[in-house]
Amino acid sequence: MTLDLLRFMTAGSVDDGKSTLIGRLLYDSEQVLEDQLAHVAEVSHRRGDAEIDLALLTDGLRAEREQGITIDVAYRYFKTPARRFIIADCPGHQQYTRNMVTGASTADLAVVLLDARKGVLEQSKRHAFISALLRIPHLVVAINKMDLVDYDQERFQEIVEDFAPFVEKLGISDWLNIPISALRGDNVVHGSANMPWYGGPTLLSHLEEVEVAYDHPDNVPARFPVQWVIRVGGSSGEYRGYAGQLASGALHAGEEVVVLPAGHRTRISAIDTYDGGLEEAVAPLSLTLRLEDELDVARGEVICTTAEPPFVARDFEADVCWFVPEPLRAGARYAIKHTTRSATAIVGDLVNRVDVRTLEREPAPARLELNDIGRIALRTSVPLAFDTYARNRRTGSFILIDEATNATVGAGMITAAS
């Protein structure tokens, strides 16, 4: 199965030319419309720029345009005859962990930008690390500003070889290095006459052809978190359907399933959609299941195939990214949202903290602070049915919410049941 839609993220700072790259992608694929271009040209002219600044195409808020910075993740949409694209445009400086983790959570591919003059920076490693941590299946390392190093093949090779051991250590299976100039347009949408030595695809043709995760739903066991129960009374009997979005895998009418955490076994009597019944449903379709036995299944329970069931536990370990200035400490209590289940979680031990400069894990930290990433133990008020994040991005992820302020304070990826 293929999907004609690719969600990808771009990571890098203004200095790396990230906004220019996105502007170039939109402009060269002829997705910038006349009134948008006129607006950008007018702002460029007012600022006294010599050329139209394509970076302005992506800055939305007044403060961003005034200060020349990007504040928040922005989403962009464009299409080519081959595919539709959703870009999560993640700023590199302010709130970098929060923004990158947010953009990465829904991305199937990450574009990490490097400046050819500067080579591999601490920030480049951080971006690749977060891409790997969030299990983005595909990585593109776009080595930008090749025009400023005379399109030099040796410089490109030097950076590639410098970065390779690090990326390999992260366990990213699919990764591609592309030498580009976002400013001049080399290897973004069109190939480059300046770099005849590069034989690989342009960025856009790679984005058009890369295979996305949904291509193989059979490789992952089915998980169906119940979102909402549809009930209709009537003289011909009650309709009771369990509505939700299939988080992974495939389900079939007539198949034996188990409802967790209760553990009841039954069969799927029908897979309903507004457009009619289905024999087979695959992730990520939204659908309504009817079950053979009269079980009182509620929101938050997970319907699974009987083979390869998820963990059902109240204790687990997870890598957590921390988003707020108030630090995370052992013993703290938060609201947790995991699939469609809301519960309370208490923080156990702080196992380690990732040093973003060396990417080494410092054991037993006293706290996790803003933008920190570390492993913690959690205990929840009710059992959760989960997989490790490495196995399943949907059933292995959760958010933590401060019960007083209602702020989303952290994002977690389950590493193991404990």
Place this chain on the structure above:
Amino acid sequence: MSSALPATTRLTHLRWLESESVHVLREVVATFERPVLLFSGGKDSIVLLRLAEKAFRPARFPFPLLHIDTGQNFVEAIEFRDRRVAELDERLLVASVQDSIDQGRVVEETGPRASRNRLQTTTLLDAIAEGRFDAAIGGARRDEERSRAKERILSFRDDFGQWDPKSQRPELWNLYNTQIHRGEHARVFPLSNWTELDVWEYIDAEDLEVPTIYFAHTRDVFVRDGMLYAYSEGQQLLPGETVARDTVRYRTVGDMTCTGGVRSTATTVAQIVDEIAATRITERGETRADDRAGEAAMEDRKRAGYF
């Protein structure tokens, strides 16, 4: 219910978008106490209603519909709105800007450029407070406008109805933080990831009816600021403006006073899809005077609590 879908099918982007939107709608009804869905009779909210059918049938919608009526809407859109609601057998609430004016909540603009567009914000916030709604589901899309590109699917509003783009909740995976305090509310945008073209392709694929003003028709118009406005009885003209017959269609269905038409010959949804796919001007840039009021006009209105 119609015939079954093929068992294993190519997952099109429309089905992917539909599934995401249905998931959002179900999350909202499961986690908020009093949601409401904003329905204007425009194309985006027409799609929202179909998605609500996909999310909740065979049951009734677990929320009422709400229209903020400026009193200056296209009659075709109002007529369509009422017919669609009756077909669906759902409940429609109408909050009227005229009532807000009569009650002294807002002061009507005067002169030839008068519009009730801005006044809608007060009527909307009053209707949300009066109905004690804690989640208002709307059809806005991120591709519409610069500041909307930063909008969350589930967007928090404080007790003044204000949007603060600098301190939004991060939105990860498909896990929405739906917790709010009393007096606050959320705006929910299930179509966040849809483009204008997606909306029309979906209308085509689902064979949805839309108000006739979306199709090319002949009407009295006058040109102002390079846009073709519908002329209605009582409209004040500026010096030099004249009324003429022209063949136009509308890309957006807003208030008549701030929504311009485009010259078009498209008379079917398929022709509109072709027209949108080939267009070189954005939907709001071509047709909405309210966004031309300044570089950050939409951002300012959104901060104040606009749709």
